[in-house]
Amino acid sequence: MALPKYTETRYRVWHYFYIIICTCVFFFLIAPLFVIFPLSFNAEEFLSFSEGMKNLDPDAFSLRWYKDMIYGTKNPWGLAAKNSFIIAIFATLGSVILGTVAALGLSSRHMPYKGLIMATLISPMIVPLIISGVAIFFFMAKAGLAATHTGIVLAHIILGTPFVVITVTATLSGFDHSVTRAASSLGSDPVNTFMKITLPLILPGVISGGLFAFVTSFDEVVVVLFLAGLENTTIPIQMWTGLREQLSPTILAVATCLIILSTLILVTAELLRRRSERLRGINR
């Protein structure tokens, strides 16, 4: 953003002030994440930079917390990671299937009471999590599903579907319905039309909704705190307990892994978004 040569001094000053403010805000947003990396390689048991680390002494760094995360005795991360992935994968599948099918219905111009139904379907996103947690807990307790994987998966489907509904409805809004009509006029049945024509075209929206649902489930702690028993512990629950009780650098090793995972998800989501914009002919 080069300024034209004729800019007056006070606007020049203002412009640099603006750039400085923006830099500070970007720093505030991203810097906290980078504190975690070096500290997770700390050779000592403290969560602050030791003198050795400040002098870049190689002995001050070690992989002991990563070893502890993977091989540590009595440590819950293995079970937690397994549970987290199982729950997130099933919750994502459920959310994607239910959400996509519902979005197809919602995008039809024949849908009655569209506003009311849409509001109901996305309500889990608007209602504060703590209230959702209480309500879902009451249901699961009555249904005998508290402290089971099934219960947590169902809870995460509830929380994940709104994202799928929103992203898929958005993708369908730019969808050219004449292609499905063309398919049916050529003798394809509705299921076949959906699998061969509609789904490939709306796939970017479905996948990005699925990513939202996955992250929601993988990162969800409020509802799980109400629902989970010892057997169903997840990574967020372990982090929550760890942060409340004793802040050990093992948590930072886990956090580093989670940041890497979220970077991967971010890259996927961005690529998908661009692809879907290209497909919908939105060029910027």
Add this chain to the structure above:
Amino acid sequence: MSIETGKILTTDGIPLEVSLKKAERKNKIKAFLLVAPLLFFLLITYIFPIGDMLMRSVDDKMVTEMLPKTFKSMEKWDGKELPPEEVFESFYLDFQKLVEEKRDGKLSTQLNYTKNGFKSILKKLRRKAKNFEEGNYKEQIMAVHQRWADVEYWRAIQRRAPAYTSQKYLKGIDMYKNEEGNIVSVEEDRRIHRILWLRTLEIAFFVTLLCFLMAYPIAHLLATLPMKYSNLLMICVLLPFWTSLLVRTASWMILLQQQGVVNDFFVMIGLVADDNRPEMMFNKTGTYVAMTQILLPFMVLPLYSVMKTISPSLMRAGKSLGGTPFVAFWKVYFPLTIPGIGAGCLLVFILAIGYYITPALVGGASGTLISNQIAFHMKSTLDWSFASAMGLMLLAGVLAIYWIYNKLVGVDNIKLG
């Protein structure tokens, strides 16, 4: 017109209007069937349980069911003087039944909530009641303890007759129904819930404001920079957005602790003395700083998506028509970004008002919010009906904000990423 079209027939000989309506209805049913699985799933697992919360929060049937005969006979009692023999007799019968079923402990806990002093006199009554003779129960019960002869205690029992109560809601705003049936506030130094509600509103408001002040310039920069730079900078917004909430809270716990990086930096530049490091965590400061950073992307993204659509030629036109850059910004650019501001502020405010995890970890005692209180009653005191009542009060607030927003801006403008 309609008569004319009614006469047009399709090839099957059915009037066109009828045939069209049939097709329309079929399409409607088809669309509805697609939505139905999710709709019913959510109704059963989510919407009805919220209704269940409502029932729990006003439910007060326990005592009503424990003393059915007593409340029946009390209907005729005006409550001015001691109740007649009939009430004493039915109370004795109800109570004996509870003792047999070993449920008298529950009754005494419940009645003690209403008025202190019931526990001991019910215990005494249970011991003495074994040797009661038939008839003249009034005399016999009153002889057990002098409080049984006090009309206040009988009024306290009578107050528990209705099956529904607003008591939990009143408790949520630090009020209660006193013995005369008036709604009054609790003593000044015991008004913990009001402080919490106000603090929640205050923190949500200032976090929203801070987010807005920080997000506006960077959203503007992202929207006006050339694509190749802005894509790179966008990562700074999106990476925190996709990163686990607990990871981000953990990093703030590391930064803000007394031996943490921020304090180290303050000592280094000589802002504070090494032995006088300020406490930045486990108080409001911690909650403010961490929540602002965590919620900032939710403000940047809607602002960015609105700013992206504003053509730069508008600002140029404003300037060429004689406005200074500031006037052009204020009169042309800013009004066009209002939908984005609305969406961002709504999102951040609603998220902030129901925040639980971050305040619980970095907030300490002075930085916790109403959600923490709800969780506390769900998990520690097990007063689920009170937790439900507070949850529903919070929900009502959120829905009200949402409704106002919908009237002003329209919910359809919310975009994700």
